[in-house]
Amino acid sequence: MITPTKAEMVAIVNPTSAIVDLSDYYITDAVDTSGDKYYYNLPSGSDYWSGSSLDFIARFPENTTIGSGDTLFLSLHTKEMFEEVYSFSPDLSLFEDMLDAEEGETTISYGSNFQSIPLLHDDQECLILFQWDGSTEVVRDVDYFLWGDNSNSVDKTGAEGYNPDTPVEEQSFIYAHGEDSTYVRISAEEIGENTTGGNGITGHNETSENLSESWQVILSPHIVYGCLNESAANYNPDANTDDGKCFDLTIQQIYSEYEDEITVPCDEGLSISGTTTMGLVVSYQDKSSSGGPKIITIEDDNGYQLDAVIWEWNPMSSETISQYVDHYNPTEYYVLIEGTLGVYNCSFQLEVAGEDDIIYYSEYSPQGNFIQDTSIVEVKISPAPFVIIPSMGERLDYSYSFPDDSRVIVRIFDLGGRFVTTLVDSYFKDGGSVMRDTDNSEWDGRDHLGQIVSPGTYIMHIEANQFRSGKSFNDYAPVVVGVRSN
Numbered sequence: 001m002i003t004p005t006k007a008e009m010v011a012i013v014n015p016t017s018a019i020v021d022l023s024d025y026y027i028t029d030a031v032d033t034s035g036d037k038y039y040y041n042l043p044s045g046s047d048y049w050s051g052s053s054l055d056f057i058a059r060f061p062e063n064t065t066i067g068s069g070d071t072l073f074l075s076l077h078t079k080e081m082f083e084e085v086y087s088f089s090p091d092l093s094l095f096e097d098m099l100d101a102e103e104g105e106t107t108i109s110y111g112s113n114f115q116s117i118p119l120l121h122d123d124q125e126c127l128i129l130f131q132w133d134g135s136t137e138v139v140r141d142v143d144y145f146l147w148g149d150n151s152n153s154v155d156k157t158g159a160e161g162y163n164p165d166t167p168v169e170e171q172s173f174i175y176a177h178g179e180d181s182t183y184v185r186i187s188a189e190e191i192g193e194n195t196t197g198g199n200g201i202t203g204h205n206e207t208s209e210n211l212s213e214s215w216q217v218i219l220s221p222h223i224v225y226g227c228l229n230e231s232a233a234n235y236n237p238d239a240n241t242d243d244g245k246c247f248d249l250t251i252q253q254i255y256s257e258y259e260d261e262i263t264v265p266c267d268e269g270l271s272i273s274g275t276t277t278m279g280l281v282v283s284y285q286d287k288s289s290s291g292g293p294k295i296i297t298i299e300d301d302n303g304y305q306l307d308a309v310i311w312e313w314n315p316m317s318s319e320t321i322s323q324y325v326d327h328y329n330p331t332e333y334y335v336l337i338e339g340t341l342g343v344y345n346c347s348f349q350l351e352v353a354g355e356d357d358i359i360y361y362s363e364y365s366p367q368g369n370f371i372q373d374t375s376i377v378e379v380k381i382s383p384a385p386f387v388i389i390p391s392m393g394e395r396l397d398y399s400y401s402f403p404d405d406s407r408v409i410v411r412i413f414d415l416g417g418r419f420v421t422t423l424v425d426s427y428f429k430d431g432g433s434v435m436r437d438t439d440n441s442e443w444d445g446r447d448h449l450g451q452i453v454s455p456g457t458y459i460m461h462i463e464a465n466q467f468r469s470g471k472s473f474n475d476y477a478p479v480v481v482g483v484r485s486n
Helices: 039-044 079-086 251-257 319-324
Strands: 009-013 025-028 057-059 071-075 125-131 140-147 181-185 215-219 272-286 294-299 305-310 332-344 347-352 358-364 369-372 380-383 398-402 406-414 419-428 432-436 456-466 472-481
Touching: 025 039, 039 125, 071 079, 251 272, 251 305, 272 305, 294 332, 305 332, 319 332, 319 358, 380 456, 380 472, 398 406, 398 456, 419 432, 419 456
Parallel strands: 305 347
Antiparallel strands: 009 071, 025 057, 025 125, 125 140, 181 215, 272 294, 272 332, 294 305, 332 347, 332 358, 369 432, 380 398, 398 432, 406 419, 406 456, 456 472
């Protein structure tokens, strides 16, 4: 788990049939590509870590073991911080139990004041588990994980004593998860990993694993968010992480508490400054050409709507706020808005003075998470490699890639070529990849009429029509729908 800060942790599973002694195992995120400093230089005693207080290279304590099939939880801060989030104690903590990589050198942090700052970068980084016996001239990879992009990749090709790794540009990574999610392996199988000729502890090439297929992002069952201010409308006494974003009234509460103000005749003298509420951005109107305001409409979970009225500034001139109201951006945004509550034409409105009064709260990606990559010139569809059982509520994760300036269509067909449903039909100005594995963006195993399809094998097909070149690109992959057995 890479975010939020106090939740940063690693769960290490022993998939073997024997007890593993971790006494000569290490874990690190300290890759310094610009300074040519990498963990695999540890046997030389120099240039083996970045030296940054925000990075670490740590050795497991003597006599630390992990039993067959067991899981070891390592907090990347302190035990206390871990317990605040997960409500149980970790087996080890980075700041209290782990050892520096080299005796006499500080390779974890420069002091206790670093215990509460982020150690794992939220946007992109690398995490490596490796083994060194303290005497050989090379280390051995145990597991290797990349997120965000390839900027922190490691390639030991050409380094003395090491076999070639997968080239940096070919290494797989998984996108960065949000504060409500976590990474988990789909199975112990390291999909796509070369099993010979590598630098791994078993001879595997750990840098060749297809992380986008063997891992997935799921909603974290451990994080409970909320505002810990008891007077706030979104107060949550069960929260173990304070998101720090409190508000005064829900939109529904505004209606119920001030409903007398909009009875006929409407009381347009209502003016309550400093009112803060939250909602999903559902529409944007610009009436400035006729002398009117700009209006951002937000909606709460019960369907109550409120207009945020803007007179003196332009939301479209703000890089942050313009994305909230962009008609072509499929992401849905929840925002906190502060302003002066009033009534106009028998409807409540919140007059917003400036850009800083609209604050990002969270987002929902019903069409998946887009990662721009202008180098993509073909299409690819990649469903998750397992059977789904829709009758049990299971959903199929998938990702797809495409070139720029393309209309992208993803459909499901049966083996007879008959149309089942359309999952995607969108225009993308920029090329890239879309990961559909959260926020109900996955396929739910239903046809275009909303009926669960019959068990069997189906074809997931992608077509991209590039307007600039007039070319059409296609790819397909099989998916399997199962049924719950008795």
